[in-house]
Amino acid sequence: MIIGIQPSKDSFSDRWIDYCEKTHIHWNPVNCYKSNIIEQLSGCDALMWHFSQNSPKAILFAKQLIYSLETCGKKVFPNFHTCWHFDDKVGQKYLLETISAPxxxxxxxxxxxxxxxxxxxxxxxxxxxxxxxxxxxxxxxxxxxxxxxxxxxxxxxxxxxxxxxxxxxxxxxxxxxxxxxxxxxxxxxxxxxxxxxxxxxxxxxxxxxxxxxxFIADNDSDVRVIVIGDKAFAIKRMVRENDFRASGSGNILYDRSLFDENTIRLSFTMARKLKVQCVAFDFVYQGNQPLVVEISYGFSPAGYFSCPGYWDGEMNWHEGKFDPYGWMVENLISSIQYKT
Ligand SMILES: Nc1ncnc2c1ncn2[C@@H]1O[C@H](COP(=O)(O)OP(=O)(O)OP(=O)(O)O)[C@@H](O)[C@H]1O
Ligand SMILES: [Mg+2]
The missing domain is CATH 3.30.1490.20 (ATP-grasp fold, A domain)
Incomplete structure (x- = not known):
C-alpha cells in the first residue's frame, strides 16, 4: 500500500508525511502540477492533497484531478463528497438545505x-x-x-x-x-x-x-467544529473589535467548557449525512440554537494545536494532544482495505 502525497507549504501534508514516517506507511511525494500526474500515481493506491483556495494553480484543476482519480477507483483525500463544495458558499447553501441542516x-x-x-x-x-x-x-x-x-x-x-x-x-x-x-x-x-x-x-x-x-445578531464569536470520521474537536473564534466577523480574527479560545455538546452531536449527524471525510462547520447562535454559516474541508493546522482534546462518536471526551492528520491517513487506509 502506497500513498501519493502532494507536499505543500502551510498545509496538512507535512503532518501526513510525519505520520507515515512514524508508522512506517509507504508514501511517495507526487507533483500534481505535472501533466503526467496520472502516470506518477500508477504505483500508488491513494492520493492525498490539501489544496488551498488561494493557490492560483490548484484552483484550476484540483477538483477535476481528484474526481478523475476517484472515478477509476483510486482513494483520494479529499474525495468528491468532501470537497466539491469547498470555497463555494452557493453550493453549500443547496447542500445544507438538502440535508435539512440548520x-x-x-x-x-x-x-x-x-x-x-x-x-x-x-x-x-x-x-x-x-x-x-x-x-x-x-x-x-x-x-x-x-x-x-x-x-x-x-x-x-x-x-x-x-x-x-x-x-x-x-x-x-x-x-x-x-x-x-x-x-x-x-x-x-x-x-x-x-x-x-x-x-x-x-x-x-x-x-x-x-x-x-x-444576520444573526449578538454573537461575540463563532464556533468551529471539525469532524474527521468519528472524532470531533472545536475552537471558538472571537469577533474582531467593533465587527461581527470572527473568522481570521486570530483570537481563539479552546477550553472544553466553551462548547455545547448539542453542537458537537449535531456536527457528527451532519457530517454523516454529508458523507465527508473531514469537515469544519462554522456556527453562530440564535439563543441556544446553533446555526451553520458555512462548511469547509480545509483549515490551517496552526489554529488547532492548542485544542485540549476531542470527542468520539459516542460523545466521550478524550483529554490530551491528538493528531487529526494521522486520523485522515488512517481513515483513508481503512477505506482501501474495506473495499479490497
Ligand atoms: N449570517 C451571519 N450572521 C452573523 N455572523 C455571521 C454570519 N455569517 C458569518 N458571520 C460571521 O462572519 C465570519 C465569516 O463568515 P464565513 O465563515 O461565512 O466566511 P469565511 O470568510 O468563508 O470564513 P472562513 O475563514 O471560516 O472560511 C464568521 O466567522 C462569523 O463570525
Ligand atoms: Mg467561516
Missing amino acids: LVSTWVFYNKNEAFEWAEKTGFPKVFKLRSGASSQNVRLVKTRQQAIKLISKSFGHGFPAYDPADSLKERWRLYRLDKTNFRDLLEGVARFAIPPPYAKVRGHERGYIYFQE
Whole structure:
C-alpha cells in the first residue's frame, strides 16, 4: 500500500508525511502540477492533497484531478463528497438545505430584478458574501436597503474582484497594531493595490449572482467544529473589535467548557449525512440554537494545536494532544482495505 502525497507549504501534508514516517506507511511525494500526474500515481493506491483556495494553480484543476482519480477507483483525500463544495458558499447553501441542516437563512439570486424585489420587501441588516473567500475576506454587513441595492447593481454589473485591497489593508493594519503581523505584510497590503494576488487574477470578477444571509445578531464569536470520521474537536473564534466577523480574527479560545455538546452531536449527524471525510462547520447562535454559516474541508493546522482534546462518536471526551492528520491517513487506509 502506497500513498501519493502532494507536499505543500502551510498545509496538512507535512503532518501526513510525519505520520507515515512514524508508522512506517509507504508514501511517495507526487507533483500534481505535472501533466503526467496520472502516470506518477500508477504505483500508488491513494492520493492525498490539501489544496488551498488561494493557490492560483490548484484552483484550476484540483477538483477535476481528484474526481478523475476517484472515478477509476483510486482513494483520494479529499474525495468528491468532501470537497466539491469547498470555497463555494452557493453550493453549500443547496447542500445544507438538502440535508435539512440548520443553515442560517440564505438567499441567492441570478436575476437582478428578482434580487431588487426581494430587497424591497426584506428587513435589514443582512450579510452579503461572495461564494468564495476565507478569513471573513468577502463577508460584509449590509445595514440598509440602499446598501443592498448598490451591491445588487454591482453584482449584475462589473462584479467584485475576488480580492479587495482596501479591506485587506485594513485587516493587515488591525493585525499589525495587535502585533500579529509584521511591517512587510503591511507593505505588501499597499503593493496589492497595484498587483493583486495571483489567485485573484485567475478567478477574475465574481458576478451574475448575489448571496445574502440573515444576520444573526449578538454573537461575540463563532464556533468551529471539525469532524474527521468519528472524532470531533472545536475552537471558538472571537469577533474582531467593533465587527461581527470572527473568522481570521486570530483570537481563539479552546477550553472544553466553551462548547455545547448539542453542537458537537449535531456536527457528527451532519457530517454523516454529508458523507465527508473531514469537515469544519462554522456556527453562530440564535439563543441556544446553533446555526451553520458555512462548511469547509480545509483549515490551517496552526489554529488547532492548542485544542485540549476531542470527542468520539459516542460523545466521550478524550483529554490530551491528538493528531487529526494521522486520523485522515488512517481513515483513508481503512477505506482501501474495506473495499479490497
Ligand atoms: N449570517 C451571519 N450572521 C452573523 N455572523 C455571521 C454570519 N455569517 C458569518 N458571520 C460571521 O462572519 C465570519 C465569516 O463568515 P464565513 O465563515 O461565512 O466566511 P469565511 O470568510 O468563508 O470564513 P472562513 O475563514 O471560516 O472560511 C464568521 O466567522 C462569523 O463570525
Ligand atoms: Mg467561516
